Structures are given as C-alpha cells and as structure tokens.
Amino acid sequence: MTQATMTAACPECDAPVELTRHPLNGQIANCTQCSAELEVTNTAPITFELAPEVEEDWGE
Amino acid sequence: MRIAMTYTRLRTEERMLLDAFENIGVDATPVDIRKTVFDPMDQGEWSAYDAVIDRSLSLTNTLNSVRILEGYGIRCINPLSAIETCSDKLATTIALINADVPTPRxxxxxxxxxxxxxxxxxxxxxxxxxxxxxxxxxxxxxxxxxxxxxxxxxxxxxxxxxxxxxxxxxHIDKPGRDIRIFVVGGQPIAAIARSSAHWVTNTARGATAQGIELTDELRDLSIRAAMATGADIAAVDLLECPSQGLLVNELNHSMEFRNSIETTGVNIAEHVARHAAEIAETHMATRTQSSAAQLVHEAIST
Known part of the structure; x- marks a missing residue:
C-alpha cells in the first residue's frame, strides 16, 4: 500500500493524518496537530470524521 | 468456523483481537453495530456465524444486539445474562452475595x-x-x-x-491501588494492580497498571466471582481491605486490556480469541448435531 493511501486530512484542522497500518472502518486515530480524536469512516479513499463524544452508557 | 465481532469503535483492543483471531487461523468478521439493522424474525446473514463476541462500547447497543442474537440461537460472548449482571452494580452485588463471594457492604x-x-x-x-x-x-x-x-x-x-x-x-481504605484479574474461560490468566494517588483507581482516570503475581486467593476469588455472573470472559476488580481482606468490587464484561499485556507478559487478546474459538467450535458441533437429528426425524416421519 502506498503512503498516499495511508494519509488523509483531519476534518478539524486539515492537517495530514497518517495511519501506520491498514485502516478499518471505525478505527480511531488522533490528529497530531490539533489533537482531535478521529474515526475512519471510509477506507478507500481514507476518510476521517470527528469521533463521537463519549456517551453515558459507554464503558467496559 | 466463523465468528463475528460486534463493535462501535475499533480501539486498540478490538484491533488486537482481530489480529489474534487471524494469528490462530480463525475467520473473525468485524461488524459495526451502528450500521446494522436487525430483523428479530429473520437472522439472515447472522446464520453464517457460530458465535459472536461483543465489543460494543455502548451498553445499550450491547444489550439490544446480544438479546436479538441470542434470540436467533447464536452463542454470544459474553451471554446476555452475564452482561446484565456485570453491567449493573446492584445485580453484581446480589450475584456475589448469593455466591458467598466477599464484597463491600x-x-x-x-x-x-x-x-x-x-x-x-x-x-x-x-x-x-x-x-x-x-x-x-x-x-x-x-x-x-x-x-x-x-x-x-x-x-x-x-x-x-x-x-x-x-x-x-x-468506603474501603485500600492501599493506593486495586487489583484486576483477567478471567478467561473460568481461568485467571493475568493480574494487575492499578495504582493512583487519587482514591479512584481506574486506568481511565489516570491510574497506572503493573503486573502482579496471581496468588491462590486471587485465583479462587476471581474464579468464583466470574462463575457467579456466568461470564465467559471478565475482568474482576478486587479491593484489599485492611480489616476484611480481599473483596470483589465489580466485574467488567467487555474488558480493556491494552495496558496490561506488556506488564503481565500475557497475551490477553490471544487467550480471549482462543476461548471464543473454542466456544464457537462447540456451538457449531451442537448445531450440526441438531441439524442431523432434525433430518433423521424428518426422514422417519416421511
């Protein structure tokens, strides 16, 4: 897989966010520039959206 | 054999589990529960799975999806009854009391x-x-x-x-830490102490984890606690009370373990994957026998 397919823009600050392994939908990444928590919503091409905020019933 | 892993977020734990399934040669399919529409009357594509391991972050989604999946006759890990018990602290308390497992008042x-x-x-x-x-x-x-x-x-x-x-x-005046035991298939596989200067010792609140020895007492209590809830896989949290000894505080049905693998030297994800595969294999065999028995019954009837 080429480097180009492993990087996509942060939806918050537009900085490039790189994934270190093959992406899967729902995977979480962090933008190193603005610290936004991102979720992979598409893998070809890679698309990020802001990850949902923690909800009351989330946990282990 | 096929396993589905339901999820809402693919965190480090879920990636580790998918890798572990791949490493042991088990076909495990991640299913985003947020994009799924269930028909309680028709299992449709779910019939392809011999077991489902739930890793949804949302308890509401977990309870609803596992309820439907068990309705299809699919073996879920953990079972609905165990999730209901572990996810509700009052239900956990009652289960522990009924099983004579020491727990805080x-x-x-x-x-x-x-x-x-x-x-x-x-x-x-x-x-x-x-x-x-x-x-x-x-x-x-x-x-x-x-x-x-x-x-x-x-x-x-x-x-x-x-x-x-x-x-x-x-309030238990614990010594700046609590203890977590990872129990998989009724067997304790690893133990950590979670330490913090704050009285709340969740790693989500900044506590640090360190591997500790699994003593006989920790083994015994964690096995009995997991058994009390019926969980296949659980993280059992214990408190060290200066006057009462070890007390089981709570159990987690969908445990996080990313910070516990390195410090314990135990590949928790692989243990979980292997146990899930064993359950799926057993369930697959049961379903095959049921189908064969049904065919014989139909042949005799006709």
Whole structure:
C-alpha cells in the first residue's frame, strides 16, 4: 500500500493524518496537530470524521 | 468456523483481537453495530456465524444486539445474562452475595432522604456510584454529612431516572491501588494492580497498571466471582481491605486490556480469541448435531 493511501486530512484542522497500518472502518486515530480524536469512516479513499463524544452508557 | 465481532469503535483492543483471531487461523468478521439493522424474525446473514463476541462500547447497543442474537440461537460472548449482571452494580452485588463471594457492604435507596440514612448506616466516608456506569464516572466519596447531603440532593435533582438509584457502598481504605484479574474461560490468566494517588483507581482516570503475581486467593476469588455472573470472559476488580481482606468490587464484561499485556507478559487478546474459538467450535458441533437429528426425524416421519 502506498503512503498516499495511508494519509488523509483531519476534518478539524486539515492537517495530514497518517495511519501506520491498514485502516478499518471505525478505527480511531488522533490528529497530531490539533489533537482531535478521529474515526475512519471510509477506507478507500481514507476518510476521517470527528469521533463521537463519549456517551453515558459507554464503558467496559 | 466463523465468528463475528460486534463493535462501535475499533480501539486498540478490538484491533488486537482481530489480529489474534487471524494469528490462530480463525475467520473473525468485524461488524459495526451502528450500521446494522436487525430483523428479530429473520437472522439472515447472522446464520453464517457460530458465535459472536461483543465489543460494543455502548451498553445499550450491547444489550439490544446480544438479546436479538441470542434470540436467533447464536452463542454470544459474553451471554446476555452475564452482561446484565456485570453491567449493573446492584445485580453484581446480589450475584456475589448469593455466591458467598466477599464484597463491600452496600445499601440501596430510592431518594435523597433515604439515601442519607443509607450513608449513615454504613458510616463516613461512603461511596456513591451509578449502578450502570464505567471508567469511574460519577463515582463520589462522601466524607461527611455536608458532602452527603449535597451529593444526594444534586443526584436527585439533576440526575436522570437511572441516576435516582442510590447505590451506596462502604468506603474501603485500600492501599493506593486495586487489583484486576483477567478471567478467561473460568481461568485467571493475568493480574494487575492499578495504582493512583487519587482514591479512584481506574486506568481511565489516570491510574497506572503493573503486573502482579496471581496468588491462590486471587485465583479462587476471581474464579468464583466470574462463575457467579456466568461470564465467559471478565475482568474482576478486587479491593484489599485492611480489616476484611480481599473483596470483589465489580466485574467488567467487555474488558480493556491494552495496558496490561506488556506488564503481565500475557497475551490477553490471544487467550480471549482462543476461548471464543473454542466456544464457537462447540456451538457449531451442537448445531450440526441438531441439524442431523432434525433430518433423521424428518426422514422417519416421511
């Protein structure tokens, strides 16, 4: 897989966010520039959206 | 054999589990529960799976999806009854009491006024917790009557209906840490101590994890606690009480373990994957036998 397919823009600050392994939908990444928590919503091409905020019933 | 892993977020744990399934040669399909429409009358593509391991972050999604999947006859890990018990602190307390597993004393009340009586029965300090909640959220220590009145009134006035269960636990003066035992298939596989300068020792609240020895007492208590809830896989949290000894505080049905692998040297993800595969294999064999028996019955009938 080429480097180009492993990087996509942060939806918050537009900085490039790189994934270190093959992406899967729902995977979480962090933008190193603005610290936004991102979720992979598409893998070809890679698309990020802001990850949902923690909800009351989330946990282990 | 095929396994589905339901999820809402693919965190490090879920990636580790998928890698572990791949490493042991098991076909495991991640299924985003947020994009799924269930038909309770028709299992459709779910019939392809011999077991489902639930890794949804949302308890609501977990309970609903596992309820439907078990309705299809699919073996879920953990089973619905175990999830219901582990996810509700009151249900956990009752299960532990019924199984004679030592656990902190608890009082339950329905409003702020009786809640204050409950606190005073236990003595100060006491701890109030939401019955459903995780990561140490909304857990509060009430050191005196002023604090208790304030917290109970706020909980009653501002909380949702679910926050109006006043689950109050005796405060255990633990030695700056609690203990977590990972139990897989009825066997304790690893133990960590979670240490913090704060009295709340969840790693989600900044506590650090360190591997510790699995003593016979830890093994015994964690096995009995997991058995009390019927969980295939659980993280059992224990408190070291200076006067009462080890007490089981709670169990987690969908445990996080990313920070515990390196410090314990135990590949927790692989243990979980192997156990899930064993369950799926057993269930697959049972389903095959049932199908064969049905065919024989039909042949005899015709």
């Amino acid at each position: 608890v009082r339950v009340a329905t409003n702020a006024q009786s809640g204050l009586q409950a606190v005073e029965q236990l003595g100060y300090p006491a701890v109030i917790k939401p019955t459903v909640g995780s990561w140490g959220r909304l857990v509060a220590r009430m050191n005196d009557q002023d604090a208790a009145e304030a917290i109970l009134e706020h909980r009653e006035t501002l909380g949702s209906a679910s926050q109006n269960v006043f689950y109050i636990q005796e």
